[in-house]
Structure formats: structure tokens, C-alpha cells
Amino acid sequence: MTRKHKAVALISGGLDSLLAVRVMQEQGIEVEGINFYTGFCVEGHTHAIRNHDKDKQKRNNALWVAEQLGIKLHIVDVIEEYKEVLLNPKHGYGANMNPCLDCKIFMVKKAVEWVKENYDDGFDFIITGEVIGQRPMSQRKETMPIISNESGADDILLRPLCAKNLPETKPELEGWVDREKLFGFSGRNRKPQMALAEQYGFKDYATPAGGCCFLTDKKYSDKLVDLWKGRGTREYEMDDIMLLKVGRHIRPKPEFKLIIARDAGESKYLEGYRKQFITLHAVSHNGPLAMIDGDIDSDDFEFVAGIVARYGQGRDAEEVSVEFAMPDQDKKTLKIKPLSTDEVLKEWHV
Numbered sequence: 568m569t570r571k572h573k574a575v576a577l578i579s580g581g582l583d584s585l586l587a588v589r590v591m592q593e594q595g596i597e598v599e600g601i602n603f604y605t606g607f608c609v610e611g612h613t614h615a616i617r618n619h620d621k622d623k624q625k626r627n628n629a630l631w632v633a634e635q636l637g638i639k640l641h642i643v644d645v646i647e648e649y650k651e652v653l654l655n656p657k658h659g660y661g662a663n664m665n666p667c668l669d670c671k672i673f674m675v676k677k678a679v680e681w682v683k684e685n686y687d688d689g690f691d692f693i694i695t696g697e698v699i700g701q702r703p704m705s706q707r708k709e710t711m712p713i714i715s716n717e718s719g720a721d722d723i724l725l726r727p728l729c730a731k732n733l734p735e736t737k738p739e740l741e742g743w744v745d746r747e748k749l750f751g752f753s754g755r756n757r758k759p760q761m762a763l764a765e766q767y768g769f770k771d772y773a774t775p776a777g778g779c780c781f782l783t784d785k786k787y788s789d790k791l792v793d794l795w796k797g798r799g800t801r802e803y804e805m806d807d808i809m810l811l812k813v814g815r816h817i818r819p820k821p822e823f824k825l826i827i828a829r830d831a832g833e834s835k836y837l838e839g840y841r842k843q844f845i846t847l848h849a850v851s852h853n854g855p856l857a858m859i860d861g862d863i864d865s866d867d868f869e870f871v872a873g874i875v876a877r878y879g880q881g882r883d884a885e886e887v888s889v890e891f892a893m894p895d896q897d898k899k900t901l902k903i904k905p906l907s908t909d910e911v912l913k914e915w916h917v
Contacts, residue, residue, distance in 0.1 A: 572743040573597045574725070575682060576694045577674055578640060580608075580628025580779060582760055582772045583696030583728060588636050589767050590727040591694060594744050598694070600640040601681060602629040603674050605649040606808045608779035616813060616836045628773045635769065645677060646805060653782070654801055658704075658713075663788035665780065667705035668713070671697075675718035692723040692738045699729045700754040708732070728752045728760070781812065790816050793917045797824060797861055806840075810860070813837065816917040817874065823861030824917065825871060827878055830855075842894050847875055850900065851888035854879020869903050876905035877912065 576588045578600035588598050633640035652673045656666030675693065682690045699708050711733055715724045722737040725744070730736070731751030739746045752759050764772060773779075781787040790811045795801045797818065810826060813833050818824035828834040834856035837846065845859040857875045872889035881887035882905050891899045906912070 570689075571595065571597055572691045572738070573599070573689050574692050574694050574738075575678060575690050576600050576638075577678060577696070578602045578629045578632055579696070580630075580632050580773055581696065582757070582764060582769075583698060583701075585632045585635065585696070585769065585772055586760055586763055586767070587694050587696040587727045588632075588638065589769075590749065591744070592636070594748060596744065598636070598638050599690075600629070600633050600636070600638050601678055602640060602642045603645045603649075603677055604642055605670075605780075606646045606805055607781050616832050628779065632772075641681070643677065643681070645673075648677075649673065650803070661704040661783065663783055663785050664791055665704070665782040665788070667702060667783075668710055670780075671705045671714050672717045675714055675720050675724060679719045679723075691743060692725055692736070693720055694725050694727060696728060697726045698752045698754075698760075699732050787811055790917050793818060793824070797821065806843075810840075814855075814857075815878070817912065817915045818917055819870070819874065819915045820867070823859055823863045823867075825857050825859060825874060827857040827875060828855040841892055845891060845893050847872060847889055847891045849876055849879045849881055849887050850890045851886075852876075852879050852881030852884065854881065854887075868899075869901055872901050872903045873906040874912070876903060877907065879905075881905060882907075 574591055574596050576584060576591070576598050578584045578588070579602070588600065591598050629642070630640060652666055652669050653664070656669035658666070658668040661667050675695070678693045682693065697706050697711070699706060699711065705714070711726070715721055718724070725736045725738050726733065728750050729752050730739070730746065730749035732753055735746060738744045793816070794803070794807060794811065813836055814826040814828050816824055816826055826837065828837055837856045837858050840846070840858055845863065846856055847859070848854055848856045854876065855878055859871065863871070868891060876882065876887040876889055879887070885904060886902050887905055888900055888902050891901070893899070
């Protein structure tokens with residue numbers, strides 16, 4: 568009997584990886600998925616926090632894709648390993664703080680390692696949902712061989728959606744898959760993928776042109792750079808990654824910044840950090856909870872209280888009572904006049 572060939576697929580949760588797996592399944596290939604968790608794909612978490620996003624989907628798209636395909640998904644935590652990719656990318660950054668080419672090389676390399684570690688399970692090759700011309704930094708015809716070579720995947724890396732635009736790989740040369748049944752998609756137009764999704768009966772999937780990596784988002788990248796500058800180091804932890812997506816970030820002085828909740832959901836989330844940071848909120852009027860990240864002198868308490876009061880219902884009041892809660896210390900209440908200069912606040916926004 569001919570042995571059934573197996574592949575492991577990089578599953579991001581997007582439409583392309585969904586289709587790449589289904590193309591292989593149509594050829595009788597047994598597929599399992601792998602998702603490398605860097606910490607920067609936290610879209611579902613932020614949708615769960617904000618009241619503003621209450622109607623948005625709160626699912627883990629990688630798990631959801633695996634469910635639609637009926638495959639096993641292995642989720643691997645690479646948060647610590649990924650720091651080197653983000654901080655020292657060999658191929659540089661994209662438009663923001665996104666090291667896309669180094670990131671793809673890293674992901675494929677980790678998949679190669681995983682295949683070797685699971686040798687007894689008989690995985691023959693690796694598949695991704697990459698499409699030539701879709702990503703300006705990592706998905707170009709000239710970068711495809713760079714990813715294959717530097718990751719160590721070489722000719723066991725198959726890209727079913729654009730394979731006809733690339734040299735044949737081992738799975739094709741060995742006859743494990745039929746090259747004629749693969750595709751030659753290229754460019755940023757997602758209509759061919761959407762048409763294929765319809766052909767396969769997929770009605771619900773993540774936004775075709777989207778992506779969950781916040782490093783591609785300018786506002787997020789600006790906050791990350793500001794965090795490093797303010798602390799004087801490029802170290803970061805998981806809490807930092809999450810907090811950069813929560814609230815308004817205002818840095819009135821180089822030594823510290825304020826994170827001010829934008830709604831009740833974010834205020835509730837920031838409450839979880841009361842034991843780690845100084846928090847403050849208006850007690851005489853309804854308003855958001857805020858958190859101080861950095862080193863603040865007690866002489867600046869009135870100053871920051873005026874900023875936080877500006878974002879509550881007491882913004883036009885003559886006086887607002889603001890309570891400070893400091894870890895392992897008694898609470899302190901100040902009565903202040905809300906800051907009223909919007910233009911200055913705009914300058915301080917990160």
C-alpha cells in the first residue's frame with residue numbers, strides 16, 4: 568500500500584492558510600496545523616476588553632480555522648524567542664515595527680524544528696498560505712527562496728496558492744501532490760482567494776486583507792517605540808504588549824506616561840494592574856480609570872489629576888476630586904481643576 572503523506576501547515580487564522588490546507592486535503596494529504604504565538608496577535612483579547620468592540624468576533628481565528636478544516640492545531644508559545652526577531656531583524660523592518668521577512672523565516676524555521684522533533688509522526692513537508700506580491704516586504708518572488716533557504720526548509724516548503732509561479736518542490740517532484748491542481752495566485756487582489764473559498768463552501772472567514780499582528784499598525788508601533796524610549800531599554804513583557812492596545816497613552820513628561828481608559832471595559836481591565844502601578848480616577852464625577860507607567864514625582868500628582876479629570880464628566884467643573892491608589896500604600900485624594908487645553912493634550916498623545 569502507498570503511504571499517505573503528511574504535512575504541517577502554518578496557521579495564522581487568515582483566509583490564505585485556510586485555503587492552502589484545503590487545497591492539500593483535496594489531494595488526500597493529511598494535514599496538521601501549527602500556530603506560533605508571539606504575543607503580538609492579540610486581536611481577540613482587545614475585542615473582549617472594549618465595550619466599543621462588543622459586537623466584534625472574540626474568537627481565536629487560528630483555532631477557528633482548524634475547526635473548519637477538521638485538523639489538529641498545535642499552538643506553540645514563542646514569546647521569548649521572538650524577542651530577538653523583533654529587536655534585531657537581519658532584514659530590517661517594514662513600514663512600522665514589523666520585521667515581516669525575519670518573522671516568516673523564524674516561523675518556517677520553527678516549523679522545520681517541530682517536524683524534526685516529531686519525526687516519528689511522519690511529517691513529509693511544510694505548507695504556508697503565502698502568495699507572491701501580497702505582502703510588500705515578505706511575500707515577493709525574490710524573498711520566497713530567502714525564506715526557504717534561511718529557514719532550513721529548502722525544498723520541503725510548499726506554497727499551494729502560488730506554487731505555479733515558483734520552482735517545483737520535493738512534494739511535487741516526488742509526486743506526493745499534483746502540481747496541476749495547485750494555484751498561481753499573485754498580487755494583492757484577494758478576489759481569486761474569495762472565489763476559491765466560495766468554491767470550497769467557506770462562508771465565514773477573517774477579513775481577507777487583514778492580519779492580526781499589531782506590529783504592522785503605525786499607532787501601535789509608535790507606542791512601542793515610545794515605551795522603549797521612555798524606559799531607556801528595549802525590553803518588554805507580555806503585560807506591555809497588552810497594555811499598548813488599551814486606553815489613551817499620554818506622555819506629558821519623559822519620565823512617565825498615563826494610560827487612560829476609553830470606556831468602562833478598559834477601566835475594568837486596568838483595575839487588574841492596581842497592585843503593580845499607581846492608578847487614579849475621579850470620585851466626585853464619573854470618569855475613566857487611569858494608570859501611571861514610569862517614575863513620577865509626588866509634585867506631579869495634581870498635574871496628572873488635572874489631565875485625567877479632563878476625560879471625565881467633570882471636565883467643565885470648577886473642581887474635581889481625584890483619588891490616587893498606590894500599591895501597598897494608603898489612598899490619597901486631591902481636589903483640582905481639570906486641565907482645559909485640548910491642544911496641549913494632543914501634543915502629549917503617543
